[in-house]
Amino acid sequence: MEYGLDLEYSFNEFLKGFGLSSEIAHIIWLPLPMLLVLVAAVVGVLVTVWLERKISAAAQQRIGPEYAGALGVLQPIADGLKLLVKEDIIPAKADGILFTAGPILVLVPVILSWLIVPFGQNLLISNVGIGIFLWIALSSIQPIGLLMSGYASNNKYSLLGGLRAAAQSISYEIPLALSVLAIVLMTNSLSTIEIVNQQSGAGILSWNIWRQPVGFIVFWICALAECERLPFDLPEAEEELVAGYQTEYAGMKFALFYLGSYINLILSALLVSILYLGGWGFPIPVELIAKFLNLPINAPFIQVFTASIGILMTVLKAYLLVFIAILLRWTTPRVRIDQLLDLGWKFLLPISLANLLITAGLKLAFPQFFGG
Amino acid sequence: MSIAITTQFICFTILSLVILIGALGVVLLESIVYSAFLLGGVFMSVAGLYLLLNASFVAAAQVLVYVGAVNVLIIFAIMLVNKKEDLKPINDIKSRRIISTSICLTLLSLLIRVDLTNVWSLSSPENSIGEESTIRIGEHLFSDYLLPFEVASVLLLMAMIGAIVLARRDVMSKDISTGLPVNQELIEKSSEPLLTNKN
Numbered sequence: 001m002e003y004g005l006d007l008e009y010s011f012n013e014f015l016k017g018f019g020l021s022s023e024i025a026h027i028i029w030l031p032l033p034m035l036l037v038l039v040a041a042v043v044g045v046l047v048t049v050w051l052e053r054k055i056s057a058a059a060q061q062r063i064g065p066e067y068a069g070a071l072g073v074l075q076p077i078a079d080g081l082k083l084l085v086k087e088d089i090i091p092a093k094a095d096g097i098l099f100t101a102g103p104i105l106v107l108v109p110v111i112l113s114w115l116i117v118p119f120g121q122n123l124l125i126s127n128v129g130i131g132i133f134l135w136i137a138l139s140s141i142q143p144i145g146l147l148m149s150g151y152a153s154n155n156k157y158s159l160l161g162g163l164r165a166a167a168q169s170i171s172y173e174i175p176l177a178l179s180v181l182a183i184v185l186m187t188n189s190l191s192t193i194e195i196v197n198q199q200s201g202a203g204i205l206s207w208n209i210w211r212q213p214v215g216f217i218v219f220w221i222c223a224l225a226e227c228e229r230l231p232f233d234l235p236e237a238e239e240e241l242v243a244g245y246q247t248e249y250a251g252m253k254f255a256l257f258y259l260g261s262y263i264n265l266i267l268s269a270l271l272v273s274i275l276y277l278g279g280w281g282f283p284i285p286v287e288l289i290a291k292f293l294n295l296p297i298n299a300p301f302i303q304v305f306t307a308s309i310g311i312l313m314t315v316l317k318a319y320l321l322v323f324i325a326i327l328l329r330w331t332t333p334r335v336r337i338d339q340l341l342d343l344g345w346k347f348l349l350p351i352s353l354a355n356l357l358i359t360a361g362l363k364l365a366f367p368q369f370f371g372g
Numbered sequence: 373m374s375i376a377i378t379t380q381f382i383c384f385t386i387l388s389l390v391i392l393i394g395a396l397g398v399v400l401l402e403s404i405v406y407s408a409f410l411l412g413g414v415f416m417s418v419a420g421l422y423l424l425l426n427a428s429f430v431a432a433a434q435v436l437v438y439v440g441a442v443n444v445l446i447i448f449a450i451m452l453v454n455k456k457e458d459l460k461p462i463n464d465i466k467s468r469r470i471i472s473t474s475i476c477l478t479l480l481s482l483l484i485r486v487d488l489t490n491v492w493s494l495s496s497p498e499n500s501i502g503e504e505s506t507i508r509i510g511e512h513l514f515s516d517y518l519l520p521f522e523v524a525s526v527l528l529l530m531a532m533i534g535a536i537v538l539a540r541r542d543v544m545s546k547d548i549s550t551g552l553p554v555n556q557e558l559i560e561k562s563s564e565p566l567l568t569n570k571n
Contacts, residue, residue: 023375098409129503130428137432140440144412147447151405159451166448173440190506 033125037114045262047319049076052326059330083258086251094248095152102149103249103256109138109145110264116192117270120280120310124193131191132184135271136177139226143169146235146245149257153248161244164337165235168225171344172232176222178352179215182359183208183275186371196279198371204283209276211370214355216276218348220321223268225344227261230329234337265325266318273317280310383424390417408450412443429506 011032015025050065050073057064065072090096113135118124128134143166150162184190186208187198199207209216225232236244246257273279282289286306295302335343363370394414398407415438422431462468501508513521 027375098405128428130432130506133429133432133436137436137440140436140444141416143444144409144439144447147444147451148409151451163448163451166444170441170444 037117037125038111041111041114041263041266042259044266045259046076046080048262048266048322048326049079051319051322052329055323055326056330059327080255083251083255088251088253089248091154091248093154095154098148098152099248100253102145102152102245103253103260105145105148106142107145107256107260107263109141110260110267113138113267114263117267118192118196118274118279119314120307121193123280123307123310127191127193129191131189131193132180132195132271132275133190135267136173136180140169140173149249150245153245155248157242158245158247161235161241161247164241165228165245167337168228168232168234168340168344171341172222172225172348175218175344175348175352176226178349178356179212179219179222180275182212182215182352182356185356185359185363186211188371192274192279196274196281199278200281200285203281203285203288204278207276207278207281212276212355212359214351215359216272218352218355219275220272221343221348223272224325224328225340227265227268227325229265229325231332231335232340233329233334234340265322269318269321269325270314272321273314277317278313280314282309282313380424383420387417387420387424390414391421404450405447408443408447411446412439415439415443427505428503429509 011029012022012025015028016022020028053072053075054064065075068074068078090099115125116128116131116134118127146165146169147162150158150160150165153159183195187195189195189198195208228235234244235241236246241247246254249257286302286309290296290302293302359370391414394410394417397410398414401407401410415434419431419434419439422428422434
């Protein structure tokens with residue numbers, strides 16, 4: 001079932017038309033999708049920051065930003081510019097090298113994980129075979145960066161924040177990986193493309209959320225905890241730890257943390273929509289629409305339509321989840337550290353283990369519904 | 373030389389250099405925190421080597437297990453303890469250094485011998501399985517390598533129970549070596565709810 005646009009092939013053919021060899025065409029092609037995704041991630045962050053400001057204002061019956069551009073849409077750019085030109089301070093007693101390396105180690109794995117986010121059949125940077133496992137592995141690097149910046153700041157609040165972040169990240173990674181494993185079991189593949197294709201049979205009815213409701217909730221809770229969003233934002237709990245591991249940071253280094261946390265939020269939302277909400281799939285299968293319009297599925301119009309609908313659906317689903325995350329942040333209180341660890345180890349871990357076991361059993365009993 | 377091979381060569385050189393210098397740093401640096409972070413860098417570079425060998429699953433597993441779990445726990449332990457302790461100078465430090473160096477050199481010569489005697493090249497490049505390796509590893513873990521796999525998990529369980537016994541203060545109220553009562557200052561608050569004691 002290989003249909004859809006192959007932009008790389010057409011681009012290479014286009015360059016070969018100018019008499020370039022295929023290798024050079026490939027090298028020219030390589031940075032383009034990466035740049036595109038980087039820009040998409042940063043624009044996504046700007047949109048999310050604006051949404052966060054506006055929705056939090058609505059939740060607290062304020063107006064929120066309104067002078068910078070229409071409805072304050074330029075406010076996040078103003079924020080970014082402010083951070084860009086701020087003085088970069090390294091505290092005198094801090095460890096300069098680790099202090100600088102920390103934020104980089106936090107941001108880079110998050111951006112690398114965008115490698116596997118598909119926006120359509122061929123619309124992703126690299127369809128690596130290990131797919132979703134790459135994301136799980138990369139997200140486990142982040143706590144090192146947090147510990148590093150917590151330690152290097154030479155400040156007890158920072159150290160506590162870093163330790164909390166690492167503990168939280170380790171605890172919630174396990175139920176997260178187990179609920180992903182249940183999906184992988186149903187798909188027979190780790191590739192994100194396969195995971196979406198497996199859900200594309202009957203539109204909204206074949207989405208994984210109906211087959212994995214428990215996994216969906218566990219994954220969402222764990223994803224929020226990994227992003228350190230409010231019900232679980234203990235590492236930077238303002239009232240107890242000033243700002244956790246970010247306390248001593250200013251300017252661009254602080255902006256790296258900020259970017260990292262928002263890119264991570266969008267990435268988590270995208271992955272939830274890929275794993276459980278059918279990815280780029282339209283609620284009604286595109287094949288049905290094509291049949292209704294009496295057009296072959298390979299018609300150029302249908303292909304462009306499918307690709308744009310795919311991108312639109314992925315972004316729409318992801319931003320719906322971002323909206324829920326923002327709403328959760330401004331309406332729920334913070335949990336305590338012991339409650340957080342209890343929830344992770346004593347509740348989510350057994351539930352996700354049972355979910356995996358039941359999924360395996362259902363797969364054997366009803367192979368046509370749960371992937372043979 | 374095609375572009376792909378050149379890229380591979382450059383990557384291999386950089387990764388090997390990082391591994392060698394990083395590993396030396398882990399052993400020779402005075403600061404234990406730097407050593408721990410450098411160890412993470414070495415693990416990452418080894419994962420990079422696996423990636424160069426087309427073993428992407430092994431590379432990801434290396435990152436997940438060694439960087440994400442082992443190294444984070446090492447750093448975590450170093451920072452949680454974070455004790456200012458004046459270490460006593462050891463009298464026979466020279467002989468100890470000589471013994472440890474000779475042991476390391478013996479191990480190195482063993483590795484070199486393995487490297488020289490083993491036949492590394494595949495009979496043909498088509499025999500490499502690449503992306504399919506994930507499935508093959510799974511098949512092996514559940515058939516002929518089942519027993520070592522399960523024994524390793526039992527070992528980990530034992531280590532975990534041991535760690536819990538050592539860490540729980542109601543289990544171990546006295547220091548094992550000195551017999552003095554242990555003052556276990558927790559960085560985080562105890563897990564009891566804060567309000568129950570006030571009533």
